[in-house]
Amino acid sequence: MGKKVIARKIVYDVNEKRVISVEKYEIILPDIPYDENEYNKAVYGV
Amino acid sequence: MGWVTAYVLAKKYADTKVVQPDNETLEAVDGILRVKDGGITPSKLSFGTWEKIADVTLSSVSSVSITGLDGDTDKMYRIVIYGKVTVTTYPEWILLKPNGTTISTECILFHRRWDGPNASASTNVTHTTQDGFVLLKYFRSDLSSSAGAVFVDAVLNAQTGFPRVCLSNAFNDDSSSEARYFHFDIASEWYDTTTNITSFDISLTAGTLDGRLLVFKVL
Numbered sequence: 001m002g003k004k005v006i007a008r009k010i011v012y013d014v015n016e017k018r019v020i021s022v023e024k025y026e027i028i029l030p031d032i033p034y035d036e037n038e039y040n041k042a043v044y045g046v
Numbered sequence: 047m048g049w050v051t052a053y054v055l056a057k058k059y060a061d062t063k064v065v066q067p068d069n070e071t072l073e074a075v076d077g078i079l080r081v082k083d084g085g086i087t088p089s090k091l092s093f094g095t096w097e098k099i100a101d102v103t104l105s106s107v108s109s110v111s112i113t114g115l116d117g118d119t120d121k122m123y124r125i126v127i128y129g130k131v132t133v134t135t136y137p138e139w140i141l142l143k144p145n146g147t148t149i150s151t152e153c154i155l156f157h158r159r160w161d162g163p164n165a166s167a168s169t170n171v172t173h174t175t176q177d178g179f180v181l182l183k184y185f186r187s188d189l190s191s192s193a194g195a196v197f198v199d200a201v202l203n204a205q206t207g208f209p210r211v212c213l214s215n216a217f218n219d220d221s222s223s224e225a226r227y228f229h230f231d232i233a234s235e236w237y238d239t240t241t242n243i244t245s246f247d248i249s250l251t252a253g254t255l256d257g258r259l260l261v262f263k264v265l
Contacts, residue, residue, distance in 0.1 A: 007107065
């Protein structure tokens with residue numbers, strides 16, 4: 001499953017001082033249950 | 047016309063404006079000459095300063111490309127990001143990729159968490175290799191709740207002739223039941239000394255960002 005969200009890729013040009021393009025696309029953020037051991041491993045690298 | 051004369055005239059005629067040789071505009075306010083605000087630009091400040099070159103509102107954004115840059119001319123960039131990140135996995139990274147390409151950086155992360163309501167304070171130092179300059183290593187344990195706050199203030203030396211180094215001072219909260227707060231000092235190095243940086247992408251390895259991105263160059 002997972003969470004479906006609309007994501008955007010933005011291009012900003014500093015010479016034109018504006019956003020020159022926006023691309024929208026769909027991404028799915030996976031549902032991963034919280035596991036304290038895995039989390040601590042990620043945090044502490046152990 | 048001497049400045050004393052100009053001052054006397056300005057005092058006498060409140061709407062008198064005098065232009066100095068370096069094009070700063072003076073105006074008379076209540077009989078006193080002063081530099082008109084609009085006449086001051088960062089380039090006129092001899093001690094150097096940051097000039098904002100990009101200001102982007104982020105709404106469910108996975109990446110932002112900043113184009114039209116010239117690292118050799120601009121020399122240094124400052125990147126500020128604040129807002130919220132939505133992810134469902136951890137850790138995720140906010141990376142800066144010069145010229146939109148994947149690079150290999152060596153980076154050292156010092157990250158610290160300190161007491162939350164149910165967490166104990168701790169520190170940790172790690173070393174890793176990433177696909178870009180690291181702005182933030184994002185942690186979040188309560189992946190089912192709403193997005194967590196982030197703040198990044200990073201400086202990148204962009205000039206060729208030197209290894210490019212990015213220093214990031216960053217924060218993220220982990221609003222889980224343990225309410226941990228992470229503060230990072232991150233140093234990343236790109237050994238390339240010859241490729242001019244003409245753009246860069248700032249992206250999240252997974253998830254989306256809401257908030258604001260500011261980019262400055264040094265003058």
